[in-house]
Amino acid sequence: MSPTKKRIFEEAARLFQEKGYPAASMRDLASRVDLSVSSLYSHIGGKEEILQKICFDNARHYLRVMAEVEKGPDDPAEQVRTLIRQHIKTALEDITSVTVFNDEWRHLSEPYLSEFAKMRKDYERRFIRIISNGQKRGQFTDLDPTIALFTMLTSLRWLHQWYPAKKGISKKALESNILAMLMHGLEKR
Amino acid sequence: MSPTKKRIFEEAARLFQEKGYPAASMRDLASRVDLSVSSLYSHIGGKEEILQKICFDNARHYLRVMAEVEKGPDDPAEQVRTLIRQHIKTALEDITSVTVFNDEWRHLSEPYLSEFAKMRKDYERRFIRIISNGQKRGQFTDLDPTIALFTMLTSLRWLHQWYPAKKGISKKALESNILAMLMHGLEKR
């Protein structure tokens, strides 16, 4: 990918995060990369192409991690911990892209929207299977697996608003705190 | 409020939830309430007025609940439980409005945006104080209070996508599962 094209994608991700996809205009984007609007179209096919790349790159990434975890040791508690750690790691490494992936995917048009939903559903199904396994072995509390899953997945969504501002806390500390919160909860017992 | 005005606000909330505020047009809204676009303006001042009402009604509600909790028994664990229960209750009772409040507030224009941010920050500050109190008394684990707070607050944000589809599970069961997950975590110990 050419340097200009790369810059366009990076600035677009930032813009989509700040304003949301529909409110982000190609004029905004052009001004940020210091090009005219029409010049953008020498590098990309259109606005939605950018959203598609962000969404599917991330979806593929998460599915790849899931496949690795499934191939690894058959220990549900460790598998869940690995998945959460990966979510945190990915979110911190490329918080802009992950945020857009999380919040803006619904603005994909068909048939991309359906394709994306399928991948998402697949990921959730496989995650829930791991949680169910852990419950069968008595490692996990008998919560509804879906509730447990979504509580974990969404609890990472505040990072992009909050973490950049709070430099005092290290990535390691952040990871261990979130992991402790989700695995052990707030209350002592 | 007149019945027509009420219907406009209700349909608008649904529309904002489905498409997001910027992508929801007054034409969409007019068509849903079976009026012409111009007739909408006999009932409301404009598009953003609807968003403002949703955001500030909810913000005031949450702050009112917080005030009651602060006046109640000085037991941090019980206070946190009450707050979470209230979040779940409110979300289930008016899931559309709460979702818009959560996801679309950033599209408020000034000075409303700053006013809203102030109320939000106030709520967070007071919630964090309760968590810190619980930690000082040894009721809570020594997590970073901000991390604990946002993990709790955002973990409720998936309800609107998921709960309407999954009728098998009762509100009571949902509440106890989420509460258990946040207070005790996934893992047995």
Add this chain to the structure above:
DNA sequence: GTCTATAACTTGATAGAC
């Protein structure tokens, strides 16, 4: 309160010169 018609503006995208 309702409508039709329209103003004033922004949107994504393209034509065509250089």
Add this chain to the structure above:
DNA sequence: GTCTATCAAGTTATAGAC
């Protein structure tokens, strides 16, 4: 690959008749 100029469609909102 860059630009200026422009298009066609969509946006919120209003004027004014009934």
